[in-house]
Amino acid sequence: MHPFFKSLLITCHAAALCLSAARAEQPNFIIILSDDQGYNDLGCFGSPNIKTPNIDQMAKEGRKFTSFYVPSPVCSPSRAGLLTGCYPKRIGMEKHVLFPKDNKGLHPEEVTIADMLKARGYATACIGKWHVGHRKPFLPTNQGFDSYYGIPYSNDMVHPDNKGKYRGSQDKLWLNQDEMVKLWNTPLMQDEEIIELPVNQRTITRRYTDKAIEFITANKEKPFFLYLPHSMPHIPLFVPEDAYDPDPKNAYKAVIEHIDAEVGRVVDTVKQLGLSENTYIIYTSDNGPWLWFKNHGGKADPLREGKGTTYEGGQRVPCVMWAPGRIPAGTETDAIASTIDLLPTLAQLTGSPAKTRGEIDGTDISPLLLGTEKSVRDEFLFYTSNGKLEGLRQGDWKLLMKKGKAELFNLAKDIGEQQNQAKEMPEKVSHLLNRMRKLDEQINHQIRPQGKIAG
Incomplete structure (x- = not known):
């Protein structure tokens, strides 16, 4: 072989090895977002009756954030803020939730966490509730995600115009799960197509997890970002038969404990694939509990009020972050932090430029993840x-x-x-x-x- 071509081959091979090593060092990220879960609705956050051993174990192996906020007390604005690092007002998404008849959503030119990480070579997937626009231009596949599987808006909304919604007793619904699930004409989507109408909500939490495990396993050799926003415990509440408690008073408890079990499956998969030392898992909620629904809603104790309000119970949510060897185990911080801080934080952890469509409101809180008690953020708007x-x-x-x-x-x-x-x-x-x-x-x-x- 001519010396020039041999030298070129060696240089290219070395470059490929460096690229491969760089990719191997890039951490994976999994954001698990529950819907309407209260500050008090985890064992590690003081729940007296809800058993969440898997998330509690994450807290023992990671860090609790006890002053963690979302940028809105309702879901569409809150989710838009998480994805973009912005207060919803900055990106025109502050005006309450989106409905099936709406022809609007998060602007496709906004830069999401998925857009940012995809540009770094990450595999990206959204599995779960989207709710920042269900028309094609606003779906996850046009917002930086390689694939999407989930319900495009809240699980109490019906296709195509939200008319004919069930408005009866939530207790009655819980007692007749198999029949009542048919009353909600809620769609399940794969990428940009409806694949099930109505979706069987009894199995949806588990199916989200199945898809999440498939994605993690398929991408174990490359960096990945998984956004896993569960549809539960937003009403109507559903669980599979093996997680069912026939007493309506225990409906909410059963749903949270089922979510916890499914979170455990995700964490176990990460451990079994040998990815735990290179994976961040963040568990939190999109806003506070829907107190109006009593035993079908959660609790925010000791905080005041819940979903829909700017009191602490509406916007301070439980948060656990886990990354063995990176985040100090068994620690907690009361420093102010928010979901809008996740984009710049993940940018810092991956060496990515936090370039977005314009100004953002989030701050890099990676020092808080890695153990400092110093507050990175001192102010938060409501x-x-x-x-x-x-x-x-x-x-x-x-x-x-x-x-x-x-x-x-x-x-x-x-x-x-x-x-x-x-x-x-x-x-x-x-x-x-x-x-x-x-x-x-x-x-x-x-x-x-x-x-x-x-x-």
């Missing part, structure tokens, strides 16, 4: 379910403006938001009010349009 600015947390202090009246709480001493100190501390109220308006005004100048199609 917007209502319709996108109205309502509050700011700064350090231990939280200000809410409810119908023009100030509510001021010291969360370090009053996590349940019961002692309004606004009258005693007018200067603190004025400071926080001016600061939250300033931050919001910055976003107002940089709002990007929501995606829309004619029809």
Whole structure:
């Protein structure tokens, strides 16, 4: 062989080895997102009756985040924020949830976590509830994901226009699972096609997990990103027969314990494939519990209120992060963090440029993952379910403006938001009010349009 070509071959081979080594060092990421799960609805977060041994074990082997927030108290805006690292208002997604008749969604030009990681050579998959636009331009396959399998919106919504929804007793539904599942004309999609209508919701949590395990196994030799947003425990509640408890009072408990078992299957797969030292698993919820539904909804104790509110119970959610050898085991942090911080954090962990369509609101919290107790984020804005600015947390202090009246709480001493100190501390109220308006005004100048199609 001519020396030149031999040298070229050696150089190419060395480059290929370097690329292969670099890819091998890139960590995998799995984000597991439950729907409407309360702060108190895990054993490791204090639930007195819900048994979650698998997620509790993740906490023992990883880190609990006890001041972890979502950017909206309802699901569509919250999910859009997680995917893009932005407050929903910045990307035009703040106006409550999307419905089957809507012709709008997350703009395809927004850069999602999946877009960012796919550009780094990651295999990407979304398996579960999407709910940031079910029309073709807004589906996961047009938002950075190689594949999609799941329900495109909430599991209480029906195809094609949400008409004829079941509005009866949730207890009655629970007692007649096999029959009642037929009342929800909710679709299951594969990529961009409906493959099951109505979807059998009794088996959907397990089927999501089956697909997740298939994806992890198929991509064990390359870096991957799996976004696994479960449809449960959003009502209506369903479980397979082997997880069923006939007492409606235990409906919510049964669903969470079933999710926990399925999370255990995912973690076991990662361990069995020898991927645990190179995989981050993040478990959290999209917003607080739907208290209105009582035994079909969760609890946010000791927090105040739940889903749909800007009180802590609406937006502070349980979070566990797991990565043996990377995240210190058996630790917890009360530093402020949020789902909008995940995109810049994953960018830092992969050496990716956090380049997006425009400005983002997230901050790199990788030091918190890796063990520091120093708060990376000191402020967090609170917007209502319709996108109205309502509050700011700064350090231990939280200000809410409810119908023009100030509510001021010291969360370090009053996590349940019961002692309004606004009258005693007018200067603190004025400071926080001016600061939250300033931050919001910055976003107002940089709002990007929501995606829309004619029809």
